[in-house]
Amino acid sequence: MVQRQVREYASSIEMSIAVAEFICEYANKCVEKQGSFTIGLSGGTTPARTYSLLAQEPYITIMPWEKTHVFFGDERFVPPDHPDNNFRMANEHLLTKVPIPRHNIFPIDTQVSSVQESAKRYDNLLKEFFDSCDSKPTSFDLILLGVGTDGHTASLFPSSPALKEKERWVVSAYAPEYAASRQRITLTFPAINMSRCALFLCGGKSKKNIIGAIINDEFDAKLHYPAACVDTLDEIIWFVDTEGF
Ligand code: 6PG
Numbered sequence: 001m002v003q004r005q006v007r008e009y010a011s012s013i014e015m016s017i018a019v020a021e022f023i024c025e026y027a028n029k030c031v032e033k034q035g036s037f038t039i040g041l042s043g044g045t046t047p048a049r050t051y052s053l054l055a056q057e058p059y060i061t062i063m064p065w066e067k068t069h070v071f072f073g074d075e076r077f078v079p080p081d082h083p084d085n086n087f088r089m090a091n092e093h094l095l096t097k098v099p100i101p102r103h104n105i106f107p108i109d110t111q112v113s114s115v116q117e118s119a120k121r122y123d124n125l126l127k128e129f130f131d132s133c134d135s136k137p138t139s140f141d142l143i144l145l146g147v148g149t150d151g152h153t154a155s156l157f158p159s160s161p162a163l164k165e166k167e168r169w170v171v172s173a174y175a176p177e178y179a180a181s182r183q184r185i186t187l188t189f190p191a192i193n194m195s196r197c198a199l200f201l202c203g204g205k206s207k208k209n210i211i212g213a214i215i216n217d218e219f220d221a222k223l224h225y226p227a228a229c230v231d232t233l234d235e236i237i238w239f240v241d242t243e244g245f
Contacts, residue, residue, distance in 0.1 A: 002231055006215055006238045012203060015241040016049035019201055022237070023054065023142065024062045026197065030141045031064045038069045040143035040187065042154070043076075043086030046201045047144055048093050055097035065100040071126070073143060073192070074155040075108035076181030077115040077172075084181040085110070108170075108185050115172040115183045122185060123170035138233060139169070139194040143187075147202045149210050150176070151225025155186035162186060163226055189229060198232045203241025211240060 009015035023039070030037040041047065053059055076084045080091075087107040095105055106129070108122045130139055145153045155173050156162055162173040169191035173184045192198065202211055214221050214228045215238060221228035230236060 002233070003235045004237075005235070006240060008240045008242045009203075010241075011243050012046075012049060012241045015201070015203060015239050016053055019047075019050045019144075019199060019239050020053040020059050022199065022239075023050070024059055026142055027064055027068060028062070031067045036067045036069065037064060037142070038071065038140045040071045040073045040140045040195065041086070041090050042073050042144040042146045042201065043089065044146040046146050046203070048089060050144075050201065051090055051094035055094050060098055063098070065098050065104075068100055068104060069129075070095065070100065070105045071140065072106070072108050073145060074184055074186040075110060075118075076155075076175075077110050077118060077183035077185060078181050079110060080107065082181075110185070115185060119168075119170045119172040119185045123168050126169050126191065137194060138196060139191050141196050143192060143195040143198050143232070145192075145198055145200050145227070145230065147200055147207065147210060147214065147227040148179070149206055151210050151214060151221070151227050152179075153200075153227035153230060154192065155184035156189070156226040158224060158226060160226075162188060163229070166190060189231075193231050193233075195232045197235040197237070198230050200227070200230075200236070200238045200240075202238070203243065205244035208242075208245045211238070 027037040075086050078084050112118050162171045165171050165188040173186050175182045175184050213219050214225050
């Protein structure tokens, strides 16, 4: 039975520090236990502060970068140097600033012929990587997720056909017109829910209602809000910045 927890913080920086501390502790426990640590990074804006912290003392020294493997929960189908690209954000705030071997970083390749081809390639990449691990059939040790005011997570938006995917770990998807970059590549629930632990990083006044509805399972949350359908193997922890609530 998955353990669910909510941890509230009075500001974004306090929440980001708590997330960085959690990631460091969890990563070292995984390396001690299995010799490696796999993490799926979230896009959007909220995680940027945590990523910057991980690239600074004390976290940059504590993290087992040599044994850490970095993946992405979703991507916008734009070039890697585009302002909306999630890999670009993580690369700038974190990956170019820490001693992680570049071959341990697995961006979603968006420089291919189509968004469908990009999703197919990442699906193959993940299956190949995790099939080679002793920890089959799980996926990531830790996955970072955000939540939108519409209850989406990764690029799994309400009413999207991607929500019904039962086999593939990665599919292409369309974001609604109000979201940045409409063509997306996203992990599906089969991939997300085979992770051991999910951390939701969220907060801010605009998200107070959606966070409450999902955490308290209100308004048939699982029917309407994809973030409410995350159901990992071990833990789901909500890190909530309540500033402005
Ligand atoms: C993306 C993210 C998405 C994000 C939420 C929250 O590619 O946009 O994966 O799921 O986490 O939209 O975004 P903010 O952190 O910017 O509020």
